[in-house]
Amino acid sequence: MSESISEIVNRRSPSLNEQAWLALRHRLITLRYKPGDYLNTAQVMEDLAMGRTPVNQAIHRLATEGLLHIIPRKGIMVAPLSIDDALELIEVRLVNEGLCLELASQKANEAQIGQLRELNQQIAAAGEARDREKMMLLDREFHQALAEIAGNSRLTDILSVIHAQAQRFWAMTLSSVAHIDEVIAEHNEIIAALAAGDTQRAAEAARAHIYSFKRALLAT
Structure with missing residues (x-):
């Protein structure tokens, strides 16, 4: 349950x-x-x-x-939602989440990588069960864990607000099974980049994840 x-x-x-x-x-x-x-x-x-x-x-x-x-x-x-708001939010996410993953790639340890893998498995299970609310809660935990690994408290505060705003738009895309599968794969790429300690790969994974969100949103 x-x-x-x-x-x-x-x-x-x-x-x-x-x-x-x-x-x-x-x-x-x-x-x-x-x-x-x-x-x-x-x-x-x-x-x-x-x-x-x-x-x-x-x-x-x-x-x-x-x-x-x-x-x-x-x-x-x-607060109302508009495409203009979403596009502005995407611009802000590209900068801040890219920085977050660059920092996290330099600091992530095995226990933290394991936590991210476990969270992503739970997100996948919630997606298979079509439990949108649980998936969103777990996705919030996943991104919060990334921010905590990055270890910058001011950035963590900024990302908390940005992610809450982004999730309202994301809720509109979760009827697409294909997009849910993309999210799981993108999270796995983020985890792999952190496990490898590859700063450039981590930043690219962040951008790919955000552009995927943009495509799914514009397709709704």
């Missing part, structure tokens, strides 16, 4: 505020809350089964990350 969002969140026993942020962000990136929708705080509290303070903290944090818009006298709107 697939893990629920609460089970995955509770692995690391985060604070209540972080639990609310993770749970609300998950609903946004998986498009349970649709782009352009207006949200009611009371309804979000009910959906998350959480109190007003952590939900309000999560809303404001996600607004700073570009996933929500707080509109005076109107309320909270889920």
Whole structure:
């Protein structure tokens, strides 16, 4: 049986505020809350089964990350999606994720490589089961692990925001089995580049992964 969002969140026993942020962000990136929708705080509290303070903290944090818009006298709107936004995001990803993999290729150890392989196997299993939400959660863990291996805290913060924004677009492409297979293969190439300690190959693998995302998005 697939893990629920609460089970995955509770692995690391985060604070209540972080639990609310993770749970609300998950609903946004998986498009349970649709782009352009207006949200009611009371309804979000009910959906998350959480109190007003952590939900309000999560809303404001996600607004700073570009996933929500707080509109005076109107309320909270889920940030819309547009192709122009996606293309700008791709440009930013190419620079930052390329740097991430260059750094990670110089630092990755065997245990970290093993963790990435295990995560990618789990992503493949979730893809075969057509469990989109679990696949997205595991993909987030995979990219977070890459950022942690890179070992630059400022870059990690930047990548966390970028990846959350990118996943909303990625959710639109996951009906394609061919694209899911491409993602698994691209992750394997990233892992191989890190295992070889090959900086140039790692940067090229990052670019290939992002251009694949672009092709899949434009094909939807």
